[in-house]
Amino acid sequence: xxxxxxxxxxxxxxxxxxRVLGLRPVRTVxxxxxxxxxxxxxxxxxxxxxxxxxxPVTDVVLDRVAIGQAQRTVAMVVEVLDQRRPVKQLTDxxxxxVLRYLRAVPxxxxxxxxxxxxxxxxxxxxxxxxVEVAGSVRLRGRRRALAAxxxxxxxxxxxxxxxxxx
Numbered sequence: 001x002x003x004x005x006x007x008x009x010x011x012x013x014x015x016x017x018x019r020v021l022g023l024r025p026v027r028t029v030x031x032x033x034x035x036x037x038x039x040x041x042x043x044x045x046x047x048x049x050x051x052x053x054x055x056p057v058t059d060v061v062l063d064r065v066a067i068g069q070a071q072r073t074v075a076m077v078v079e080v081l082d083q084r085r086p087v088k089q090l091t092d093x094x095x096x097x098v099l100r101y102l103r104a105v106p107x108x109x110x111x112x113x114x115x116x117x118x119x120x121x122x123x124x125x126x127x128x129x130x131v132e133v134a135g136s137v138r139l140r141g142r143r144r145a146l147a148a149x150x151x152x153x154x155x156x157x158x159x160x161x162x163x164x165x166x
Contacts, residue, residue: 060125060126060127060128062123062125063125063128063131065156066125066131066150066152066158067123067125067131069150069158070123070131070133070148070150070158070160071121071123071133073090073093073094073148073150073158073160074118074121074133074135074146074148074160075118076089076090076093077090077094077098077102077148077160077163078116078117078118078137079116080102081102081105081107081116081137081139081165082107082115082116082117083107087099087102087103090102093159093160094159094160094163095159095160095161095162097161097162098160098161098162098163101163101164102163105139105165106140107139107140115138115139115140115141116137116138116139117137117138118135118137119135119136119137119138119143120135120136121133121135122134122135128152129151129152130149130150130151130152131149131150131158132147132148132149132150133146133147133148133149133150134146134147135147135148137165139165144165144166145165145166146163146164146165146166147162147163147164147166148160148162148163148164149161149162149163
């Protein structure tokens with residue numbers, strides 16, 4: 001082998017070592033699922049796929065009023081689970097099926113308050129007119145996951161349509 005100097009350009013051939021060792025050169029190809037494509041001579045990668053037609057989708061801007069209402073409602077639900085608030089106070093904020101669910105959730109025996117706490121609250125707005133909440137609560141001495149969904153009724157009334165404590 002010959003020694004190359006700093007000012008000389010070293011050939012950049014991936015098959016040079018294979019030729020020196022007497023092995024067959026390898027031809028690199030890219031398979032796109034339908035056909036074999038020759039790679040880019042410079043970097044070895046194929047060109048990026050074309051963008052799909054149509055306008056790009058924009059993210060929904062979070063509605064701060066809706067998020068605030070959802071957080072207040074979830075906090076009130078936790079207070080109901082802790083028996084610090086009567087279920088009747090949630091009548092206008094939650095759907096009837098949520099009220100039935102809250103009455104069925106096992107809670108601490110009467111007189112042992114302070115067990116239920118809202119530990120985390122993570123809202124998202126998948127589309128306008130809906131807010132989804134993931135969070136965690138401490139209930140009966142254990143950390144439990146909480147999932148809730150809120151829907152917009154009318155122009156400004158957010159109602160908890162579903163809640164689950166896992």
